[in-house]
Amino acid sequence: MDSDEYQRLALRSAPAGHTEQDRLLNAALGLCGEAGEWADTLKKHAFHGHPIDRAALSKELGDILWYVALACDALDLQMSDVMAENIAKLRARYPDGFSPERSLHRAE
Ligand SMILES: [Mg+2]
Incomplete structure (x- = not known):
């Protein structure tokens, strides 16, 4: 499945009749x-002695993606365009891959 197909399918379960502001706020809060649920799952592993729950982490990443799809739709963006823009930014920032030196002395 590609990101645009995911976005189209995910939005089938988005609430109907919401304004742009409703959708943006729903996405932001969601x-x-x-992200808190994802971090809580990791917290239980790191500090409560639970084994790492990869299935739960995967499900929470899916939930995060659903809200990313909603945010993209509210802004009339395709997820694939957002992904491509992010990769272009990272290529410019770290042309040879991540380096602590470039991270410490970023222009932006
Ligand atoms: Mg969740």
Whole structure:
């Protein structure tokens, strides 16, 4: 499945009748909530003695993706365009791959 197909399929379960502001706020709050669930799963592994729960982490990443799809739709963006723009930014920032030196002395 490619990202645009995912976006199209994910949005089938988005609430209908919401304004752009509703969709953006839903996406923002949802991303924060799902990122918190992802971090909580890691916290249980790191500090509560739980084995790492890869299945739960994968499901939470999916939940995060759903809200990314919603945010993209609210902004009339395709996920594939956002992904390509991010890769172009990273290529410019780290042309030879990540380096702590380039990270410390970024222009932006
Ligand atoms: Mg979740």
